[in-house]
Amino acid sequence: MQSCVGVMMRSVLPPLSDLLAFDAAARHGSFTRAARDMNVTQPAISRRVAALEADLGVTLFGRETRPLRLTPAGQTLFDVLRSGLSRLETTVSEIRRMQTGDRLTIAAAPGFLTYWLLPRLPELTAAFPDHELRLMTGDQSHDLPEADIHVRFGDGAWPEREAVRILSEEVFAVCSPLLLPDLGPPGSGRLKRARLLQLSDRLDRRYDWQNWFRTVGAEPPARPNTIIFDDYSLLVSAALAGQGVALCWSGLLDQHLRTGALVRVSDEVVTSERGYFATFPAGTAHESLVAKVVAWLAAQTGG
Incomplete structure (x- = not known):
């Protein structure tokens, strides 16, 4: 039977x-x-x-x-x-985590890892000294690496995943202070004369310059002078070298803004309900290592 x-x-x-x-x-x-x-x-x-x-x-x-x-x-x-x-x-x-002991893997976009997590790495490892930490790049929905925690950009709604906000979205224009005198009087109008550094349109989860101009109530340049990058780290390096003006996400480039290596070009800022979220499988125990690390990440900025 x-x-x-x-x-x-x-x-x-x-x-x-x-x-x-x-x-x-x-x-x-x-x-x-x-x-x-x-x-x-x-x-x-x-x-x-x-x-x-x-x-x-x-x-x-x-x-x-x-x-x-x-x-x-x-x-x-x-x-x-x-x-x-x-x-x-x-x-x-x-089950795999049982075999790897106390190892924990965090996956995120290269820009987030480079500009937000790495400066906080000493504090993170000090908070969890008995655990092995592994960092991986990748936050695209079609190409997510296997990880315990995925830091993703979006609205916080992903199927079968819990999401805890790390950073809210505030987007403004920055450049090297060496470039600032060449841009003319303050205001968004000076950006129409600048070389604009932009992420590839395949990364459509973020603002591009056209959308940013419209959101702040300014008309985009008819023929923008633009250089396109497929990696935010490369884009930031170009901005630091005085090659143009970049869009900055609040919380990512704070270190460069504090040291004066980058400065704000205008007072205009775009905000939304989107942001960076630490995501992990729904149903994860609150006392688990994953939950504790997620809480630590969120506490660094208050979301």
Whole structure:
């Protein structure tokens, strides 16, 4: 009887590879990003999703829009599947942590690690002297490394994750004091004559200069003199060298502002409900090492 039940259960569930492909496509809203996440080709994801749809006899995605839109049946399946996989991921992480002892891994964007966490590293290691700390770069939703704590930029809402605010978003313009006299009289108007240092538009979670100008009520330059970077650390290095004006997120470059290596160009500042959050699996015990480190991170700035 038991063997018959086992056979029936195996026949009811679709292949796990198809379910994982569907989960990745639903999370990323793209077969291409799902393929990158799973380290397979885009056609392989398409075939697995199509096989799952054929198995279930329903359409899971409306493919006429970008990003991909889940159908009602697809949303129902994704909600149940993601809940189960998230619990499994949390359990696997806990088992691995048992094997690695007191090691804790924090993943974040290079700019956050360089300008916010590294200056506080002596205090962090002193607060947790008996634990091995590992730092990794990565905060993009389609390419998150395996870590105990992910520091991510956004609105604080991520499925199956708890989020504790570390920094709120305040964005203003900065430059080297050597460049300031060349920009003309104070005010946002002086920025229209400046060379603007900007992050690549693939990092669309942050403001670019066009949006920043509009938010402060100023018209963007018709033909901006812009240099684009795909790494915030490189952008800051260029600003320190007097190569142009950068957008600064309050809390990240405080050390350079205190020493005078960078100065504010104008009084305009943009704020929002977004910010940097320490995220970790929902249901993590409050007395755990992860929870204690997250509390320490949040206490450094008061969120």
